[in-house]
Amino acid sequence: MRTGMTVCAVVVLLLLGGCMKSVKPWQRGDLARPEMAFDADPQASAQQDHTYVSKEAASGGPTLGGGGCGCN
Amino acid sequence: MDSPKKPPNAALLALTATALCLPGYSRPAQAWADSNVHTGYRYSAYRESALPADRNSTGLEASRYHVDTHQFNVLWPSSEQLDFAADLTYETMSGASPWFIVPDANGKPVQVMSGATIHDQREAVQLHGRRYQEDARQTLLGGISHERDYLSVNGGLEGEWDFSQQQQTLSAGVGYSYNRLSPTDGESSAYPNRIARASKDTGTVYVGFSQVLDPQTVAQVGLSYERENGYLSDPYKEAYVAGNVLQDHRPDRRNEYAATARLRHYFDAADAALHLDYRYYRDSWGIVASTVELGWYQNLPWQLQVVPAVRYYTQGYADFYQPFYTAARPDGDYSSDYRLSAYGALSIRLGVMKNWREWSFSLSGERYRSGGGYAAKGGVQENPGLVDFSVISAALSRRF
Numbered sequence: 001m002r003t004g005m006t007v008c009a010v011v012v013l014l015l016l017g018g019c020m021k022s023v024k025p026w027q028r029g030d031l032a033r034p035e036m037a038f039d040a041d042p043q044a045s046a047q048q049d050h051t052y053v054s055k056e057a058a059s060g061g062p063t064l065g066g067g068g069c070g071c072n
Numbered sequence: 073m074d075s076p077k078k079p080p081n082a083a084l085l086a087l088t089a090t091a092l093c094l095p096g097y098s099r100p101a102q103a104w105a106d107s108n109v110h111t112g113y114r115y116s117a118y119r120e121s122a123l124p125a126d127r128n129s130t131g132l133e134a135s136r137y138h139v140d141t142h143q144f145n146v147l148w149p150s151s152e153q154l155d156f157a158a159d160l161t162y163e164t165m166s167g168a169s170p171w172f173i174v175p176d177a178n179g180k181p182v183q184v185m186s187g188a189t190i191h192d193q194r195e196a197v198q199l200h201g202r203r204y205q206e207d208a209r210q211t212l213l214g215g216i217s218h219e220r221d222y223l224s225v226n227g228g229l230e231g232e233w234d235f236s237q238q239q240q241t242l243s244a245g246v247g248y249s250y251n252r253l254s255p256t257d258g259e260s261s262a263y264p265n266r267i268a269r270a271s272k273d274t275g276t277v278y279v280g281f282s283q284v285l286d287p288q289t290v291a292q293v294g295l296s297y298e299r300e301n302g303y304l305s306d307p308y309k310e311a312y313v314a315g316n317v318l319q320d321h322r323p324d325r326r327n328e329y330a331a332t333a334r335l336r337h338y339f340d341a342a343d344a345a346l347h348l349d350y351r352y353y354r355d356s357w358g359i360v361a362s363t364v365e366l367g368w369y370q371n372l373p374w375q376l377q378v379v380p381a382v383r384y385y386t387q388g389y390a391d392f393y394q395p396f397y398t399a400a401r402p403d404g405d406y407s408s409d410y411r412l413s414a415y416g417a418l419s420i421r422l423g424v425m426k427n428w429r430e431w432s433f434s435l436s437g438e439r440y441r442s443g444g445g446y447a448a449k450g451g452v453q454e455n456p457g458l459v460d461f462s463v464i465s466a467a468l469s470r471r472f
Binding site for chain 2 (some may be wrong): 021022023025027028030031033035036037038040041042044046047048051052055056057058059060061062063064065068069070
């Protein structure tokens with residue numbers, strides 16, 4: 001778990017530490033590709049998340065899920 | 073890599089010019105960059121592997137759950153500033169599920185499965201309305217999910233705000249769900265200790281921050297908190313306690329915290345995108361979990377895309393969990409649910425997608441295996457009810 005927290009901390013430092021370059025709008029073609037979205041296939045992700053939430057204890061993330069279910 | 077780079081085709085040029093790439097946006101960019109209506113259908117077949125004979129109290133192999141899911145979705149742009157989406161889900165479930173665990177003659181935990189095959193179905197509707205502004209987006213969402221023994225109603229509000237010439241995006245959301253349980257055979261002569269009716273509610277808040285790191289890389293970090301109140305036990309599960317079988321009983325409150333990090337990087341030479349996701353989770357029941365997921369989105373000629381992905385999950389056990397109890401607990405909390413045990417899981421997925429004119433087709437498969445041996449911390453006593461499963465999905469979508 002400490003390794004995971006370390007990874008998180010490194011990412012935060014990368015984001016906040018000024019490591020990023022200024023990217024002009026015309027340089028963002030690759031970033032605009034569908035496969036670069038944080039959630040590239042929302043319908044598939046919804047079904048996968050529903051399965052994992054039903055079978056594992058952990059949940060949560062930077063988006064709202066739907067309602068609960070009586071999944072066994 | 074720093075030199076200005078032109079988008080490789082007209083579609084990307086249009087996307088870029090119109091949208092300037094909003095890094096936190098979590099739906100396909102086409103949803104707001106054009107005026108097309110999008111519709112889609114997905115079928116998924118979920119199949120759990122049989123419970124091995126040496127884990128079953130009967131000494132026989134036992135079949136488990138399977139679920140068939142049909143998803144329909146439509147995205148309708150009302151204007152350049154507003155769109156609506158609806159997701160409909162219909163699924164049928166049947167099979168046997170873990171009931172409680174007993175020690176065998178050698179003290180090894182073995183699973184007792186539910187006696188009768190369960191048949192149920194679920195219908196769910198989820199609606200979204202999203203408003204777009206120059207540097208912000210807001211989404212209002214709500215939905216309902218219905219099963220014969222379960223009803224859930226949810227709603228929420230999400231927002232995204234762009235900064236620094238849209239190189240940074242702050243996102244936040246707040247949600248609530250109310251859930252009503254009415255278990256089959258509750259308080260019946262066959263199951264007098266099973267509750268007949270109960271409820272629980274869940275409140276969720278999250279914040280996220282994404283940053284464009286370079287012309288091919290974007291990253292996001294997030295924090296989420298969820299609070300559950302009410303009946304959080306499983307009415308269909310029981311626990312073996314010093315020779316007696318008691319109803320599953322868990323604390324009526326649970327606080328859950330998650331920290332996430334996501335990275336996306338496009339490899340120009342390979343024409344492929346790397347997805348790397350990590351989540352750290354802990355809750356007030358004492359469970360700590362980590363999830364790592366790695367995906368590779370490989371573009372191929374003829375508008376084909378292949379996506380192999382691997383996911384590793386590991387969790388510790390809840391404070392009150394045991395496969396079976398040799399003595400009563402002072403707090404009266406008991407659960408032998410494998411989902412509260414210590415274990416790990418490894419999942420492998422492969423997807424293939426093909427675009428053709430206004431159509432898109434995809435086919436994907438996943439194999440999920442769990443076990444005590446996969447846990448990050450070794451030496452755990454494996455729950456005999458841990459599940460392995462496979463999922464096969466096929467999807468079709470069209471824009472008009």
